[in-house]
Amino acid sequence: MVFKAKIQVMPKKGILDPQGSAVQKALQTMQYRNVEEVRIGKYMEIWIAGDDENAVRAQVQEMATRLLANPVIEDFTFVIERLE
Amino acid sequence: MNFGVVVFPGSNCDADCYHVLKEVFREPVEYVWHQESSLKGLDCVILPGGFSYGDYLRAGAIARFSPVMAAVTEFARQGGLVLGICNGFQILLEAGLLPGAMRRNQSLQFRCHYTYLRVENTDTPFTNQFSPGQVVRIPIAHGEGNYFADAPVLAEIRKSGQAVFRYCTPQGEVLPAANPNGSLENIAGIINAAGNVLGMMPHPERCAEAILGSTDGYLVFASLIHWWQRRNSRAS
Numbered sequence: 001m002v003f004k005a006k007i008q009v010m011p012k013k014g015i016l017d018p019q020g021s022a023v024q025k026a027l028q029t030m031q032y033r034n035v036e037e038v039r040i041g042k043y044m045e046i047w048i049a050g051d052d053e054n055a056v057r058a059q060v061q062e063m064a065t066r067l068l069a070n071p072v073i074e075d076f077t078f079v080i081e082r083l084e
Numbered sequence: 085m086n087f088g089v090v091v092f093p094g095s096n097c098d099a100d101c102y103h104v105l106k107e108v109f110r111e112p113v114e115y116v117w118h119q120e121s122s123l124k125g126l127d128c129v130i131l132p133g134g135f136s137y138g139d140y141l142r143a144g145a146i147a148r149f150s151p152v153m154a155a156v157t158e159f160a161r162q163g164g165l166v167l168g169i170c171n172g173f174q175i176l177l178e179a180g181l182l183p184g185a186m187r188r189n190q191s192l193q194f195r196c197h198y199t200y201l202r203v204e205n206t207d208t209p210f211t212n213q214f215s216p217g218q219v220v221r222i223p224i225a226h227g228e229g230n231y232f233a234d235a236p237v238l239a240e241i242r243k244s245g246q247a248v249f250r251y252c253t254p255q256g257e258v259l260p261a262a263n264p265n266g267s268l269e270n271i272a273g274i275i276n277a278a279g280n281v282l283g284m285m286p287h288p289e290r291c292a293e294a295i296l297g298s299t300d301g302y303l304v305f306a307s308l309i310h311w312w313q314r315r316n317s318r319a320s
Contacts, residue, residue, distance in 0.1 A: 072185035
């Protein structure tokens with residue numbers, strides 16, 4: 001079986017996000033005055049072969065903790081889809 | 085004193101470090117390819133600046149899993165001297181050999197210019213040739229040097245004198261106006277609690293000869309060599 005993991009990595013709450021701040025200012029300059037906050041993260045898709053969805057889930061959790069996100073400054077969430 | 089300069093794909097200050105050690109200090113130095121798994125015979129390992137693995141994902145995040153980094157981690161655990169400069173600092177943070185993490189510069193600009201630094205701790209193998217509170221001029225060149233650590237870690241760093249270099253004004257005042265990247269508490273370089281691993285964003289290898297406009301960086305390498313010689317004369 002193949003699973004697809006969709007992983008979202010975001011700057012932690014309270015951590016300055018210079019990109020988000022810059023985009024927020026740009027949107028406000030464009031007269032979107034109700035924009036209150038912009039935060040920019042990363043979205044990743046990973047295809048993983050495996051038989052057991054729980055094992056794949058544990059593996060994604062581990063990969064995200066070790067490499068895909070930096071737990072000092074980022075949080076991550078993910079969902080897993082079964083493809084076949 | 086035997087130096088090793090690690091070369092990752094994308095390192096670009098490796099030759100500068102090599103040059104300073106070989107031509108300015110006349111010390112034995114060799115390149116260490118990132119696929120190496122041994123650091124045998126080395127007394128100090130330098131992780132140079134550059135853009136290892138294109139800085140993909142996060143600066144230093146992929147280099148940190150190079151085979152050589154397992155050896156560097158073990159080398160550091162045994163008390164070996166490790167100096168990470170710029171991208172090398174980022175790699176040490178990603179590897180967990182130093183506390184904290186780097187974010188994008190607050191300005192979103194790549195900053196490439198001289199900075200003034202105040203030397204906050206001279207009781208280290210990397211800074212013993214500076215005088216306490218000395219203000220030095222060493223250039224930076226980075227887009228992700230905005231140092232972050234959570235409040236408890238930052239308090240520990242402050243308490244134990246681990247913030248070795250801080251960005252300051254030419255007069256030595258640590259002020260927001262002298263902060264080129266948004267680093268917490270103007271931190272430009274930190275040392276680990278054991279005192280044998282130092283990471284710094286400014287480039288001492290770019291200012292170790294008068295012809296380059298500043299010789300302040302010379303003192304980082306001179307400190308290492310002095311520390312090593314003193315240790316060995318005590319041992320014998």
